Amino acid sequence: MITLYGFAISNYYNKVKLTLLEKNIEFIEVTVTPSQDAALLERSPLGKIPFIKTESGQYLSESQAIVEYLEDAYPAHPLCPADSYERAKTREFIQHLELNVELIARRIYMEAFFGGKVSDEVKEDVKTKVETGLKGLTRLLKLAPYALGEHFSVADIVAWPHLQLISASTQIIYGKDLVAEIIPGIDAYFKQMEGRPHVQKVASDRTLALAQFLQKK
């Protein structure tokens, strides 16, 4: 059985967890926090989560590599289009969202969610770049009704946890939700996604994990 390591408040962890659930792959979860511990670095080269242990006992990190491994190794319940161009378009969407939006917004999470402080310069820089990134994303997004069209795909599995977090963090830091402002129809999309039983499971585990995390602080 696959083992998924990490914690349920992480959007990257939830991307892999939702993939496992939607593909109906059996797995167990082991809570691990990121660290520079030698034993962890053996399994995840930068000490980040999520990472998995495969059924044959091999470790793999980086959520996108994991998702693609799961798609290749467990072809039932496919989450990527069969057509090569459409597959590449799905990857293009994911890379754009992660590199040009999520990784940038991540710089304000420390203040938005974890009681830290971020300078005004960083906040301004993040705002400009996230707005640009989100505007680019709207040129790829279809929301018809899924992220990239008629079919639920890995694009939805990535869009849901990342966009929700970016939406919440920008609301807290800027007093306005940049995601809702720039992507018309995103609230209806979130609601539709939350109608899916596996999304509900990931969301309720996240709520529980967040409450436990805040209690420990």
Ligand SMILES: N[C@@H](CCC(=O)N[C@@H](CS)C(=O)NCC(=O)O)C(=O)O
């Ligand atoms: N590119 C990585 C990002 C994973 C990531 O940033 N994970 C965060 C938790 S959400 C982490 O481990 N942070 C600790 C660190 O950056 O040292 C992936 O897709 O898996």
